[in-house]
Amino acid sequence: MKLTLADPKLFKDSVSIISDLVSEAQFKITKDSIDLVAMDPANVAMVIFKLLGSAFTEYSVEKEQKIALNLNNLKQILRRSGANDILTMELHENKFKLTLKSNTTRTFFLPIIELEEKEQKIPELNFPVTITTNVDILNEAIEDADIVAESVSFIAQKDNFIISAEGDLSQVKVEIKQDERTEIKSETEEIVRAKYSIEYLKKMIQGSKLAPNVNINFSKDYPLKLSYQLMNKLMMNFILAPRVDND
Numbered sequence: 001m002k003l004t005l006a007d008p009k010l011f012k013d014s015v016s017i018i019s020d021l022v023s024e025a026q027f028k029i030t031k032d033s034i035d036l037v038a039m040d041p042a043n044v045a046m047v048i049f050k051l052l053g054s055a056f057t058e059y060s061v062e063k064e065q066k067i068a069l070n071l072n073n074l075k076q077i078l079r080r081s082g083a084n085d086i087l088t089m090e091l092h093e094n095k096f097k098l099t100l101k102s103n104t105t106r107t108f109f110l111p112i113i114e115l116e117e118k119e120q121k122i123p124e125l126n127f128p129v130t131i132t133t134n135v136d137i138l139n140e141a142i143e144d145a146d147i148v149a150e151s152v153s154f155i156a157q158k159d160n161f162i163i164s165a166e167g168d169l170s171q172v173k174v175e176i177k178q179d180e181r182t183e184i185k186s187e188t189e190e191i192v193r194a195k196y197s198i199e200y201l202k203k204m205i206q207g208s209k210l211a212p213n214v215n216i217n218f219s220k221d222y223p224l225k226l227s228y229q230l231m232n233k234l235m236m237n238f239i240l241a242p243r244v245d246n247d
Helices: 009-019 071-079 135-148 198-209
Strands: 002-005 024-029 033-039 045-052 058-060 065-070 086-092 095-101 105-111 129-134 151-157 160-166 171-177 183-186 192-197 213-218 224-230 234-240
Touching: 009 045, 009 071, 009 198, 009 234, 045 198, 065 071, 065 105, 071 095, 071 105, 129 135, 135 160, 135 171, 135 198, 135 213, 151 183, 151 198, 151 213, 192 198, 198 213, 198 224, 198 234
Parallel strands: none
Antiparallel strands: 002 058, 002 086, 024 033, 024 065, 033 045, 045 234, 086 095, 095 105, 129 183, 129 213, 151 160, 151 192, 160 171, 213 224, 224 234
C-alpha cells in the first residue's frame, strides 16, 4: 500500500473535523478510496467519510486494509504538514507510516490500535426536505443561534427555510429564502420542524473547510443529515439525532 497526496490539507482538515466527534476510528482502505464510518461515544452523531483515490497523485492498494488509529495522534502529525509538503502513507511492520517531503523528509510512525467496536451500519433514512446552500449561510445561522440557546430548530415550508433558537430571555430567527445561493426542495405542503443540538452542529459545520456548499436533509423530529462533497475528491456526511422536548 502506498498513498501519496500532493495537497495534504484535504486529509489534514478531514481528520481534524472527524477527531472532534471520535477519538479513535477505523479506516477502510479499498482499491478506490479511504472510507470511515464512526459513531460518537454518546451515540448521538455519526460521521461518514470517503476520500477518493482520484484525489491522490499515487494510489496503490493491492488488497483492502482496515487500519484503526488514534485520531488525535494522527491529527497532531498532519498538523505538521506545510503547504509545500507531499504526504505519503504506507504500512510498515504493523505501523502506519507517514512521510512529509519538501526540502526535508520527515517520517512518522503511528501504532495501529485494536478496536473492539463492530462495523457501523449507515442507517437508511428518507427525507422530505432537501436544502442546498452555501456553507457560510448555514455557519452564520448556527453561530447566531449559539448566542441564545443550546438547541436550534430547523423549519422548512415551500420556498422558506428558517433556523431559530430560543433561550430563557433571548431568541433568534434566521430566514433563508430560495435564491441563486440556496435551493429548497420539499415533498410536502406541511411545515417540517425538528430540533438539534448546537454543540454537535458546531462540530459538523466544520465540514465547510472541505466544500463550498452543504446539503441539509431533515424531517419532523427525525435525524438531520449534513453532506459536504468535493467532486472527484471527497465526501463527508454527518447524521445527527434530533432533540426531543420532554415537556
